[in-house]
Amino acid sequence: MIISAISATPDRSVVAVAAYYFARFDKEALQKLGYSTWREAYADISSKLGVKSSYVKNRRDGFDPLFAWRRGWWQRPLSASEAQVHSLLADISEEALRTLVARLLDSSDTPEMRLLDNLLVNHVESRPRQSQNINQRSITGAAAExxxxxxxxxxxxxxxxxLLDHRQHGQGYDFLLQNEAQxxxxxxxxxxxxQSGGxxxxxxxxxxxxxxxxxxxxxVISSVHDxxxxxxxxxxxxxxxxxxHFYTVLQTSWQVPAAQLSGNTAR
Incomplete structure (x- = not known):
């Protein structure tokens, strides 16, 4: 079932959130939102939000460096806004993110959208260094995986x-290792x-x-690109x-300095 509603004005923040959901969960996202093909999804979202289909597709492709299962613009660094979207949504489960996307496509005039719009628009320019760090960290992490x-x-x-790939599950780990002996x-x-870094x-x-x-x-894989x-x-x-460390109302992380990593190798 395709969500039915039309946004009165173009809302690129909604496109960014939907594009991130599509890039992160790929075909699972397509199916769970009720679309049969990517073309159908792009056309439906473009009509609701007043943007071109190609714009929706390009926004999705812009998140490709974050996800190893995607193939796309690997040589293109994330923009500050893309890094900010990832920082806000990376810790949200598939179900929760799908619900958010569905609500935003149904009506962009929601408390969630006002909060996201404020964070995406106002914080990107005021925190360029953090966005650059998120950009580099995300690309490096995908390469390590x-x-x-x-x-x-x-x-x-x-x-x-x-080795089972559970990166899309958002459960607090990347891979599940199964072995009859343990x-x-x-x-x-x-x-x-x-070679060093937290x-x-x-x-x-x-x-x-x-x-x-x-x-x-x-x-931890150091010097992953070299x-x-x-x-x-x-x-x-x-x-x-x-x-x-607390960054926004939507995200917190636990940071380990480089010094603590040395001397803790198990094997």
Missing amino acids: SLFMELHSAGQSNFTGS PDQYIELKGTAG VSFTPKEWQLAQSAGSHYWLV EPSLQIINNPAASLSPRQ
Whole structure:
């Protein structure tokens, strides 16, 4: 079933949120919003929001560097607005984000839209450095995830078992490792551009790290774009002491400085 409503005026913030949802969840998002094809989705959204179909598609493609399962503008860095959208929505589950998109397409005059519009429009220009950091961190993280999958397929990840990709689930980890010899293991991937650098945890990641204990693994790939090196830390909640940072009403993260990562390699 296609959501039926027409926005009175073009609303590019709504397009940005819908485009992010499509890029992050791909065909699952398409199906759960009731569309049969991408062309149908673009046409429907463009008619509701008063923008061209190509604009909706281009906004979705602009988020490609964030998601390894997407193929697109990998050489194009994220814009400040795209980085800001990701920072606001990365920690929201598929169901919650789908509900938000459905509400926004039904009517852009909602409390959620007014809040998002304020954050997307007013905070991007006032926080360019943070947007640049989010941009780099997201692209580096996606590269680290892809490299880890390649290493595991080649038997060089230091893990044994079936590696299940759960990155789209938003449950606080990237991969589930299944092995008959042990309980399921949760693996969270982080990447750094250089040999040293800190990493950030989302609230879900840190909460799961705390509750899963020794079944949770932090894998940090340093110099991911140059000469990658692997660092594996078991039970990071027991050995690391991140400091909580608040950025907006929609996001908080747990940051681990580079100094704490050294000396915590499990194997």
